[in-house]
Amino acid sequence: MNLYVYILLGFCGLELGETLGVYDATGRLNLSASCPDSFCSLSDRRVAYSASAALGLRELHLTNCSRQSITWLVLNLTPGLRTLVIRNCASYHISKESLRPVGNLTSLQMQRTSLGVLRDEVFTTVPRLEILELGQNIIHTVHIGAFKGLARLRLLGLQGNGIQEILPRTFDPLAELVHLDLSHNQLTHLPKDIFAKNGKIQTLLLNGNQLRTLLPDILSSLPNLHLLDLGHAGELEILTLDIHNIQSLILEGSGLTTLVINGALIKLQAGNNELSNLHVGNKSSVIELDLHGNLLNGNDTAGFLRGMWNLQRLDLSKNVIESLPIYGGYSEDPNAQELFLLPSLKYLNLANNRLVSLPPDSPIFSARLNYLDLSHNLLLSLDVEILRGLPVLEALFIEGNRLNTFDYQVFHQQHEDLKELGLHDNAWAPGLYRKMFVYLNDRGVHLQARSQNRPGMNSSQVDIDWPPTGGQPVAQKLDPPGVSGIHPYWTLKDILAFVTLLVVLLILLMNLYHILQEEGCLRRIRHWRRSHIVGGGTTSSRSSGRRLDEQDSEHSSSE
Numbered sequence: 001m002n003l004y005v006y007i008l009l010g011f012c013g014l015e016l017g018e019t020l021g022v023y024d025a026t027g028r029l030n031l032s033a034s035c036p037d038s039f040c041s042l043s044d045r046r047v048a049y050s051a052s053a054a055l056g057l058r059e060l061h062l063t064n065c066s067r068q069s070i071t072w073l074v075l076n077l078t079p080g081l082r083t084l085v086i087r088n089c090a091s092y093h094i095s096k097e098s099l100r101p102v103g104n105l106t107s108l109q110m111q112r113t114s115l116g117v118l119r120d121e122v123f124t125t126v127p128r129l130e131i132l133e134l135g136q137n138i139i140h141t142v143h144i145g146a147f148k149g150l151a152r153l154r155l156l157g158l159q160g161n162g163i164q165e166i167l168p169r170t171f172d173p174l175a176e177l178v179h180l181d182l183s184h185n186q187l188t189h190l191p192k193d194i195f196a197k198n199g200k201i202q203t204l205l206l207n208g209n210q211l212r213t214l215l216p217d218i219l220s221s222l223p224n225l226h227l228l229d230l231g232h233a234g235e236l237e238i239l240t241l242d243i244h245n246i247q248s249l250i251l252e253g254s255g256l257t258t259l260v261i262n263g264a265l266i267k268l269q270a271g272n273n274e275l276s277n278l279h280v281g282n283k284s285s286v287i288e289l290d291l292h293g294n295l296l297n298g299n300d301t302a303g304f305l306r307g308m309w310n311l312q313r314l315d316l317s318k319n320v321i322e323s324l325p326i327y328g329g330y331s332e333d334p335n336a337q338e339l340f341l342l343p344s345l346k347y348l349n350l351a352n353n354r355l356v357s358l359p360p361d362s363p364i365f366s367a368r369l370n371y372l373d374l375s376h377n378l379l380l381s382l383d384v385e386i387l388r389g390l391p392v393l394e395a396l397f398i399e400g401n402r403l404n405t406f407d408y409q410v411f412h413q414q415h416e417d418l419k420e421l422g423l424h425d426n427a428w429a430p431g432l433y434r435k436m437f438v439y440l441n442d443r444g445v446h447l448q449a450r451s452q453n454r455p456g457m458n459s460s461q462v463d464i465d466w467p468p469t470g471g472q473p474v475a476q477k478l479d480p481p482g483v484s485g486i487h488p489y490w491t492l493k494d495i496l497a498f499v500t501l502l503v504v505l506l507i508l509l510m511n512l513y514h515i516l517q518e519e520g521c522l523r524r525i526r527h528w529r530r531s532h533i534v535g536g537g538t539t540s541s542r543s544s545g546r547r548l549d550e551q552d553s554e555h556s557s558s559e
Helices: 002-012 072-077 096-102 298-305 408-414 432-442 472-477 492-518 521-534 538-558
Strands: 039-042 059-063 083-087 107-111 131-133 155-157 179-181 203-205 227-229 238-250 258-269 277-282 288-290 313-315 347-349 371-373 395-397 420-422
Touching (some): 277 298, 492 521
Parallel strands (some): 131 155, 155 179, 203 227, 227 238, 258 277, 258 288, 288 313
16 A cells, blocks of 8 residues: 555655645645644645644744745744744745744744845844754845844854854844854954853854954953864964864964964864964863964974873874974973973874984874874985884885885884885885885785876886785786896986086087088098999099099188
C-alpha cells in the first residue's frame, strides 16, 4: 500500500517533505486539517485560507512563496506558533502588526527574501523572541530602534546583507545577546560603545566587511567574548585590540602590518597578511599561532615567541625567515636565555621560508615536537645531530630543498617512532633516494609522494620514476650498478659563470675572424680551394700561386 502512495506522490509532482493541502468546499485551504501536527511546511500556494485555526501548530516553514501567497495572513491562524521560518519568499517588509498574532514566537528566520529595511520597534509585538536570523537578504538600513523590545534575544544574524552603517545604541536593548553575526556586509567602521550594553556576547563575526579602522577599546565591554572573526574585514594595517580572554581570534587576509593584542587569547589565526610586528600581552595563554603568509623574519619571531611556554602549534610557513632563534640571541636581557623556552610545542611549520642552515641548538625545537616541516627552503645540508633532541618526532618534511646527502640510517635509529617523511625534489646523489626509500619503507616509514606528477627539477635519472609502483622487486631493478656523476644540480652562480664563458668564447672567435681577414688568410684559402677545384694539376697550382703572390704584392703596395 505504501508503494502506491509514493508512486502517486511522484506522479503528482509533490515533495515528501511538503504538507498535503486540504481544501474546503469553497476552495480555501483548511490550515487546521492540512497541519494537524506541531510541525508544518508549506510552499507557494496562491489560495485563500479558511477560518479554521491550527491551534496545535508550533513550527511553520514557508518556502518559495510569492507576494500573492498572503504570507503574513497565515499567522492569524497560528496563535500557538513558536518557530517561523520564511525562505525564498517575496516579503518586502515586516510590520509589528503582522507579527502581533504570534506574540509567543521565540524563533524567527527570514532568509533569501526581499527584506530591505528594519524599521523602529518592528519586533515589539514578539517580546519573547530569542533567535532572529535575517541573513542573506538585501537589508541596507537598520533603524536605531529596530531591536527595541527584544530583551530576551540571544542570537542575531544579519550576515550577507548590504548594511553600510550601524548607528550608536542600536544594540542597547539586546542585554542577553550571545551570538552576533554581521559578516559579509559593507561596514566601514563601528561606533564607539556600540557593544556597551552587550556584555554577554560570546561570538562576534565581522569578517567579510570593508573596515578601515577599529577602535582599540571597542571590545573592552565584552568580557565573555570567546570567538572574534575579523578575517577579510578590510585593510586595517595597524590594529590594536583591548580584550579580556578570547579563545579564538581570526584575522585572515585583513592587510595587517602591525598587530597589538592587549589581553589574553588561546588561538590566533592571522595568516595571509603583511605582519612584521606582533605583540601579545598575556603570552602564557597562547596555545596555537597561525601566522603563515606574512613578512616575519627571524628577529620578529624571537621577539613575540619569548614567554609562550604553553604554545603547542606554530605555523610560520610562507614568511621571510632566514635564520632561527638561538639561545641568548636577539636580546640584551641577561635572563633571556632561560626565558626563551617553548617546552609545550608539538607542531612546527617552517615551510617556504629562506632557511639556509639550522643552528645546532635552538629553543624553537622543543623536545615534545612530533611534527616538523622544513620543506621548500634553501637548506644545503642537514645534520641529523641537530634533530637528535626531538625524541618523539613522528613526521618530518624536508622536500624542495638543496640537500645532496642525508644520514637516514642514523636519523631513523634516533627516531624509531617516525611515521612520515618527505624527501623528494632535492639534489640527492644518484641512487641515494632509492636507497633511502627501500631502507625506510622496510621499517614502516611512509615517504610522501610528489605534489605534482612530474620529475623533480634536480632529480637524477635514477630517481625520475621513484618511488616505483611495483614494490621492492621493481625498485631493485631500477638500481644500475656503478652509477656516478658530477654534482647533480646547477646553482645560479654556475649558470652565470657558464653564460660568461660562452660570451667570452664568442668574442674571441669574432676577433680571430677579423685578424684572419686583415692578414688575407681567408682570401688565400678561398683562392687555394678554387684553384684545386678548377685546375687540379701542378701547373695550375704554380700559376695560381704566382697570381696569389702578385695580388698580395698589389694589395700591400696599395695600402
